[in-house]
Amino acid sequence: MTATPTSLRERKKAKTRAAIREHAMRLFEEQGYASTTVDQIAEAAEVSPSTFFRYFPAKEDVILIxxxxxxxxxxxxxxxxxxxxxxxxxxxxxxxxxxxxxxxxxxxxxxxxxxxxxxxxxxxxxxxxxxxxxxxxxxxxxxxxxxxxxxxxxxxxxxxxxxxxxxxxxxxxxxxxxxxxxxxxxxxxxxxxxxxxxxxxx
Missing domain, CATH: 1.10.357.10 (Tetracycline Repressor, domain 2)
Incomplete structure (x- = not known):
């Protein structure tokens, strides 16, 4: 549960963040945490690696944050x-x-x-x-x-x-x-x- 985003931009950012996290979790479960790369997560979420890092400073932060x-x-x-x-x-x-x-x-x-x-x-x-x-x-x-x-x-x-x-x-x-x-x-x-x-x- 997160606070409901109030603006269209905030809603889009929340949706992108959630998508990155969901695809990362799925990949971690399917192929293991160590075997999953940021590039793979970004590709699955249809974002660039640089976009990934705007939302999560490192791969582990998908789980830690x-x-x-x-x-x-x-x-x-x-x-x-x-x-x-x-x-x-x-x-x-x-x-x-x-x-x-x-x-x-x-x-x-x-x-x-x-x-x-x-x-x-x-x-x-x-x-x-x-x-x-x-x-x-x-x-x-x-x-x-x-x-x-x-x-x-x-x-x-x-x-x-x-x-x-x-x-x-x-x-x-x-x-x-x-x-x-x-x-x-x-x-x-x-x-x-x-x-x-x-x-x-x-």
Whole structure:
């Protein structure tokens, strides 16, 4: 799910981007990630290699780049200011992932399967978590009124990132005929436990 493009130019760009990604995914599945070239993807999508690189900086970015971070940021920023940071993240996850269309879930299932099959993609995705932590820290700083470099902000963003990595690392959700909102319930529950101070007693 992405924000609906408002202009004809934006709609055309979104359509081209989606076509490139779809053909890339198909080729990765048919002939393997390593055996697929940018030229092959561009030819299948009926675009030039230079057009491919305008949308995706490298071949791996077809899989690594998703549309969820901007949506989550928008959802978090839309929360009332009195909502605590972790609760804002939990609500944003529900708002975003409970409203994705079935075809988007199918695309995400295919993407997760590629993460599980291609170690270098999985490692790159794990490395991207550092960037995600910066994004989380910015959101927490905005909501708390603290500097983004404050130790409390950094610790909380790291804790949230740790819950994500522990419960939903790239490539974990694989081999299923379906993928949907229920798969994120454990993550939301984990963030709830974090908000409560991670009690271990039953």
């Amino acid at each position: 998703d549309d969820y971070d901007p949506m989550l940021v928008e959802a978090i920023r839309a929360m009332p200011p009195e909502v605590p940071p972790i609760e804002a993240v939990r609500r944003a996850l529900r708002d975003v992932f409970y409203n994705l269309a079935p075809e988007v879930w199918e695309s995400e299932r295919r993407r997760q399967r590629l993460f599980s099959e291609v170690p270098e993609l999985r490692m790159r995705a794990m490395n991207q978590m550092a960037q995600a932590l910066d994004l989380i820290a910015e959101m927490i700083a905005e909501r708390s009124g603290l500097p983004v470099g404050d130790i409390r902000v950094r610790a909380m963003s790291g804790a949230i990132g740790g819950v994500v990595l522990a419960l939903l690392p790239p490539g974990r959700i694989t081999g299923r005929s379906s993928l949907g909102p229920a798969d994120f319930e454990q993550l939301i529950e984990g963030l709830d436990l974090l908000q409560k101070g991670l009690p271990l007693a039953q």
